[in-house]
Amino acid sequence: MPELGIRALTFDVFGTVVDWRNSIAREISIWGPKKGLDVDGFAFADAWRGLYQPAMEKVRQEQIGWVSLDVLHRMNLDLLADEFGLNVLDETDLDHLNRVWHRLDPWPDAVAGMERLKQQFTLASLSNGNVALIVNMAKRGRIPWDMVLGAEVAGYYKPQQQAYSISVDLLGLDPNQALMVAAHNGDLVAAADVGLRTAFVRRPTEYGPNQNLDLEPKHKFDFIADDFLDLAEQLGC
């Protein structure tokens, strides 16, 4: 939509670009037994992801200083050690497991849609994932970022406003020249508060077959799309 003056698309990543739940469950189901783990991959992924927001909230509330998401993931992994029998793993294995977040697979439409979008727009991650995590994930999954932005570069975790405003500023753009793409209502509402345009992309199985969160847009967003190919179509790419 040239008339909107959009120059860049900024993307939420976990759940929007990549399918964290199936990726983690799949890896655990293959790697776990080799390491003596007997774990339900989906239950483990859900439990780990369940500690994600509370951990970031400690940073947002300045109860702890800035640490990267890799560090928060590891703190959370340690909290799950007893429940999931992770104590059979040595330090090397725990570190490897912690970096499963660097090895998440894109949703089937994601890379193809982004390749189309990239012809017309600058594509930047605007994730709470740290830079190394997003870069490693992109190398493995061939996710065609022009730039990795977001929490670590800004020094603030979404939905804090600075995570969006500093990222857009680094691109040299006014907020309304950037389109935030996310599968989560809260992320888009926060981005809109800073002045970014918004695109809600449906990811109805992000949290599994019984998902009841973020199935539909709850606000008036600029675009609503079924997947990234649909979004590319709507944006004339």
Add this chain to the structure above:
Amino acid sequence: MPELGIRALTFDVFGTVVDWRNSIAREISIWGPKKGLDVDGFAFADAWRGLYQPAMEKVRQEQIGWVSLDVLHRMNLDLLADEFGLNVLDETDLDHLNRVWHRLDPWPDAVAGMERLKQQFTLASLSNGNVALIVNMAKRGRIPWDMVLGAEVAGYYKPQQQAYSISVDLLGLDPNQALMVAAHNGDLVAAADVGLRTAFVRRPTEYGPNQNLDLEPKHKFDFIADDFLDLAEQLGC
């Protein structure tokens, strides 16, 4: 060289990846006359670039607070206004001219070499150029960065050590897992001081036909290459 454990290549950009002197002279020779400018493009490019290090030095020495390279370029452009008759330009034109640094062309071997290197390594800019400048340049010139790092992300201008160390840290790497690629001895010496590995790439006409700086490596660097294709070959890509 898998035995060296290199995971990422970090690149100087101005002069190493892109040919700033010919790019600026070419644009001025076409655009200038349309705007009533009568300017020798090469003399103008050399004069503008000549103010580059002194301007950054003011930031390094904390004589002025952090400002992006776009801002420094504009301060320097204003200093050249009388000498080159830039006062015929209005504010829109001056801003457009200032952003010629976003429109520099890669050396002929650069993109092809980087496409090969990208198959095996993470490629990140480690330039004093601000993020928007590097991202816009990459979109236009199809420079295949995995990530844009460097001065603005680190908050320090090269050759300050933090420009290198913070960039490498954001990639999640130890310094010796990164290879700094540059056509400038000083940049590589500073990178080596932080622990990065080093590759000197010859750009014998960066400063024009009578270049007398940086024609040869003056130190013991890990690699010495004639261009990016030669570097790719040496790195087994």
